[in-house]
Amino acid sequence: VKDHVPILRVRGRLVVTMHADLDDAAAQDFQEHLLVAIEKRGAGGLVIDVSALDTVDSYVAQVLANTAKMARLMGTRTVVVGMRPVVAATLVRMGMPIEGVETALDVDDGLDFLDRKP
């Protein structure tokens, strides 16, 4: 039995917290789980909270960016929220900007963003 990341519904959007101990297989699973949730439950938007992450490797960054692109193809906007300074610094210094992904400071701001730009 797979232990899936809980996906909350808040203000009509899906909100999920990315866990710190995500290995490559788990990241893939996380992505699929999210896309199925969008299909089954619908979503006016998807908020991915990354505040639990102290580090992000290139694989996880890629999964994040790709998940947002996939959700977009399914008609759902993604906002990545809560990125810690050290993670933001690492991504930029390593030349791994998460291109084309909207960002916000925290979950509340992310939901506000989706309200403003549905």
Add this chain to the structure above:
Amino acid sequence: VKDHVPILRVRGRLVVTMHADLDDAAAQDFQEHLLVAIEKRGAGGLVIDVSALDTVDSYVAQVLANTAKMARLMGTRTVVVGMRPVVAATLVRMGMPIEGVETALDVDDGLDFLDRKP
């Protein structure tokens, strides 16, 4: 004890003035300090005033551009304001455009910009 650059809160944004005597280590410190301030205090936007700079070397230009990218990943827009003519001319002549950074004439204009494009 490190002597940090003061970060003001004006109209809900963070405003910081970049000092003239910024060596490489200080530039790095300036960047980290700003990112932590964004995380701790939140920011509807970040205004970096560079009017105190008579020269900008490629390293400082890079720090500026990267800081804006990092802040962006944390959900905060950056506007660089107050660039002096000689600095703007140098950056362009040396082929060091600060890509992807919004600019405005002064702090007030920078804040107006953030009000218009939240």
